[in-house]
Amino acid sequence: MPWDADRPYNELPAAPPAGVDLEPKAVLKATIEARAALATLAQAGQLLPNPRILIHALPLLEAQASSEIENIVTTADELFKHVDSGGGDPATKEALRYRSALFAGLASIRHRPLTAGTAAAICSELHGRDMAVRAVPGTRIANPATREVVYAPPEGADLIREKLTEWERFVHAEDDLDPLVRMAVAHYQFEAIHPFHDGNGRTGRAINILMLIEAGLLEDPVLYLSRAIIARKNDYYRLLRAVTAEGAWTDWVLYMLDVVHDAATSTTRKISAIRTCQDDIAERARTATPGGRDARFLAVLFEQPYCRINTVAERCDVSRQTASTWLHALVTAGLLRDTKVGRELLFVNHELLDVLTRPD
Incomplete structure (x- = not known):
């Protein structure tokens, strides 16, 4: 019976298709x-x-x-x-x-x-x-x-x-x-x-x-x-x-x-663009805040574009106040932007976000 688009294809053959060269x-x-x-x-x-x-x-x-x-x-x-x-x-x-x-x-x-x-x-x-x-x-x-x-x-x-x-x-x-x-x-x-x-x-x-x-x-x-x-x-x-x-x-x-x-x-x-962005921000962050010399802090900033104070405190084993100071210093230096989402303050790695979202 010929295939009909409006009839359930109960005769769907099992793969691989019989008699078909799949690798010409x-x-x-x-x-x-x-x-x-x-x-x-x-x-x-x-x-x-x-x-x-x-x-x-x-x-x-x-x-x-x-x-x-x-x-x-x-x-x-x-x-x-x-x-x-x-x-x-x-x-x-x-x-x-x-x-x-x-x-x-x-x-x-x-x-x-x-x-x-x-x-x-x-x-x-x-x-x-x-x-x-x-x-x-x-x-x-x-x-x-x-x-x-x-x-x-x-x-x-x-x-x-x-x-x-x-x-x-x-x-x-x-x-x-x-x-x-x-x-x-x-x-x-x-x-x-x-x-x-x-x-x-x-x-x-x-x-x-x-x-x-x-x-x-x-x-x-x-x-x-x-x-x-x-x-x-x-x-x-x-x-x-x-x-x-x-x-x-x-x-x-x-x-x-x-x-x-x-x-x-x-x-x-x-990935190449991420790497360039990561190297550039790491270099600038070193002079913007003591946290910029902490490899754990830089890693957190590049796991995803939005970062939380609690995340930095937990991952870097520092106080919430220190984490907040590091992040706000990068905002002042123009490396991050802060934004409110609901009642929570987030810090945006906007350069990374641009790399991730722009067409290749």
């Missing part, structure tokens, strides 16, 4: 280039005086971008401002849950292989409640502009669980398929199964990062992948549908490899 010459070439870009990113991260900034800041940028793909729009500034308090408007809170979900998935794969259960845990964290596979029929995915139905995922909880089990086997198959190609195919398969009522796109993009970590291509979730997808968002959805409608696997895999390459290259440039 063009894909192999793109794989080599993407791997080289990831290796360069890993080396750049190791050169930072305080690599914790990557683990704290870049997942927030990924959260903001992945949420934006689903039209959950907030700003990176709002996320950094509220990351410790969990406050902000509804969109900010939802994007912050993406970061929590990503870290929950990361904690899980540190102890056990990535599974459908990992996906359910990520999706549950995104929504703040338990998310089981879809049981109610009638899910349809429509073009947001025309409202035309473009895809109907498989229906029936038992069938969806079966499809997820097949997906899980493919994710961990012991064959010669390159991990980047496997990630691309697995991402299509997960989105085609569309196992949950909501949150499948964000869950699937978090899984992309986790698959790269599990494969040893990343050590931490520092790849700013969703920004590269946003830059070609229409292609992302068009090529996903083309795999279903036309079996256009090569185009899809090439797209995902390009996204990885572009994201790794962009993130490497951002």
